[in-house]
Amino acid sequence: MSKVKEWRALDHCDDKRNKSQAIEEQDANQTNITKQQSEEWIVIKDSEYVHVETTDTQAAASLQIGIEAALAIVLRIAIADDGRVEDILQDFNQITKTRQSNRQKTIVEKSKDVNITTIDTDIAINLQLLIQLLLAVIVSLDIL
Amino acid sequence: MSDSKQQPLNNKVVEVMVKTILRKNGVQPDEVKNNIPEEQKQMIKEMVEDLKKQVEDFQQNQAKDKSE
Numbered sequence: 001m002s003k004v005k006e007w008r009a010l011d012h013c014d015d016k017r018n019k020s021q022a023i024e025e026q027d028a029n030q031t032n033i034t035k036q037q038s039e040e041w042i043v044i045k046d047s048e049y050v051h052v053e054t055t056d057t058q059a060a061a062s063l064q065i066g067i068e069a070a071l072a073i074v075l076r077i078a079i080a081d082d083g084r085v086e087d088i089l090q091d092f093n094q095i096t097k098t099r100q101s102n103r104q105k106t107i108v109e110k111s112k113d114v115n116i117t118t119i120d121t122d123i124a125i126n127l128q129l130l131i132q133l134l135l136a137v138i139v140s141l142d143i144l
Numbered sequence: 145m146s147d148s149k150q151q152p153l154n155n156k157v158v159e160v161m162v163k164t165i166l167r168k169n170g171v172q173p174d175e176v177k178n179n180i181p182e183e184q185k186q187m188i189k190e191m192v193e194d195l196k197k198q199v200e201d202f203q204q205n206q207a208k209d210k211s212e
Contacts, residue, residue, distance in 0.1 A: 055206065063202060067195050074188055078176045084169055091165040119206055129153060131199045136155070136162040138192055142177040143185050 009048045009112055040104045040118060047111045055120035060127060067130040071137065078141050096130055 040057075044050050071092065075085045108114055138144050166173070180188075 056202075060202060063195070063198055066198070070191055070195055073191075077180055077184055077188065079171060080179070084171070088165060088169045088171070091169070092162075095161060124203060124206055127199050127202060129158075131196055132153065132155060132158045133162065134192055134195065136158045137166075138188065139159065140162050140166055140173060141171075142173050143180065143188055 006110065008110055009046050040120065041106065042116065042118070043105070043107045043109075045107070045109045047108050047114065049113045050108055050111070051115045053115075053117045055118065055123060057120060057123060060120070060123040064123075064127055064130060067127070067134055071130070071134050074134070074137060074141070074143070078143070092133060096126065096133065 040054065042052055042054065044052075072085070072089060075088055076082070079085050079088070104118055104120075106116055106118060108116065
């Protein structure tokens, strides 16, 4: 049985940009692997015109650090005893550190004109939980 | 997008958890309230509002990406 030749983007590369160096550029981009903190993998292989949109984990991570810092500041202002503040923060950590790891793998192979949009729901949920926690602390301590 | 607006935990649940943790560690909200000067209360309020807004913006951007 004769094997049907697979379609490969690099075999016939239609260059929509009207530039002559298309083949070299494609070679360089052949395997473009993006790994983020949340272990998200996007592998694009032997493809052209792939548009990727993914969660901005950097922005989320710095926002998360900001909220955690705010939580610590509020508790330190409210409670003079540093040892007790540490204990409380540890207890809070037990609530917020139950985060599941996000392992998404997206593989695009031998394709063209593809749009990919991925969302890291875990990071979004974690942020939401942290801000809820901060608000609850403020309400409980009657600061607002 | 409705699912990104969804709270991961019910507000009441978080409130109860926070109150339990504070009580467990011997914090009396009434005492604490008087410990904080008005000026610092205002500062905390602004800080929290700002962070809340940043989280909302982030969620909104995600929802926008999803619907595109």
